Amino acid sequence: MLQLTKRTEYGLLALVHLAEREGAVVSVREICERYPLPRRTVAEVLKELQHAGLVDSTRGSNGGYTLARTPELLTLGDVVSALEGAPPLTTCESPIVLKGGGCEVQPMCPIKSPIHRVRERLWQMLEHTTLRSLVSKTAHVPLGAPGAVESN
Template identity: 30%
Template sequence: MRLTSFTDYGLRMLMRMGSAPERAFSTAELAEEFNLSRNHLTKIMQRLARAGLVQTRRGGGGGAILAVAPEEIRLGDVVRMLEDGQALVECFGSGGGECTIDGRCRLKSRLRVAEMAFIDNLNRSTIADVALARTHA
C-alpha cells in the first residue's frame, strides 16, 4: 500500500504540530521545514481545517494550531480522511473502473479487508504517539 504525498505531508504536519500543541505554526515555517511548496502545504492545511483537526488564524501571531488534542487524533482516521477519493485499486473507485472480471473477482473482498486492517492498525496510535521530538535551540 502506498499513501499519496498529500497524506504523507498531512501526517508530518500533524506530527510537527503535535510536538508543540500549544504553539501556532505558520505555513511559511512548515513549508520551509518540510521543503514543500507553500501552495501545496496550504491545500493540505485547508483539508485538515475542514476536518476540524486544526484551526487557522490570519495575521500577526496567526498560523495553524491543533484544534484537537494530539492524544485524540487517530492515525488511521487521518489517513482515511486525507486519502478520501484515492482508491486502493481501480475497481474501488467511483464507477468501478474498467475491470473486465468484476463479478467474478476473488481479490476485491480480500483487498477491502486488508485496507480496513491497515486503517484499524493505524488507529491503535495517535499523533501524540508519533509526534516529532522537540528540539531545543
C-alpha cells in the same frame, strides 16, 4: 501504488510539528522553516485538514494553525482519509464484474472479499496509529535554521 501521497507526508509533518509546539499558533512559514517543503502546497494541505476538522486556523498577522484535538485523538487514519479519501484499495466494486452475473447478483467475487479483509486490516492499523505515537519518541527540537522553499 501502495504508497502515501506527498501531500499526506506534508500533512503528517505539519501535524507533528503542531503537536511538538503544543497548542501554539503555528504559521505555514514556520513549518517550512523547519522542513524544506513547498510553502504553498503545505498551506493547501493545512487548509484541507482544517476543512476536515483536524486543525483550527487563525487569520491575521499572527495567525496560523493549531491542532483541533489532542495528539492522542488524531490518527493516521484521520489524516489519510482527509487528504486521500477513504482507501478503496481496489476498484473492484465498480468496473470489474464477473460475466454472467457475479459481484452484482452474488456479492462474492473470488477476489473482492479477501481484498476487503486486507483493506479493513490496513484501515484498522491506520486508525490505531495516533499522532502522539508519531511524536512521543522524538525530542522536542527547537526551531531550526531558517530558509523556506517558496523562493525557489
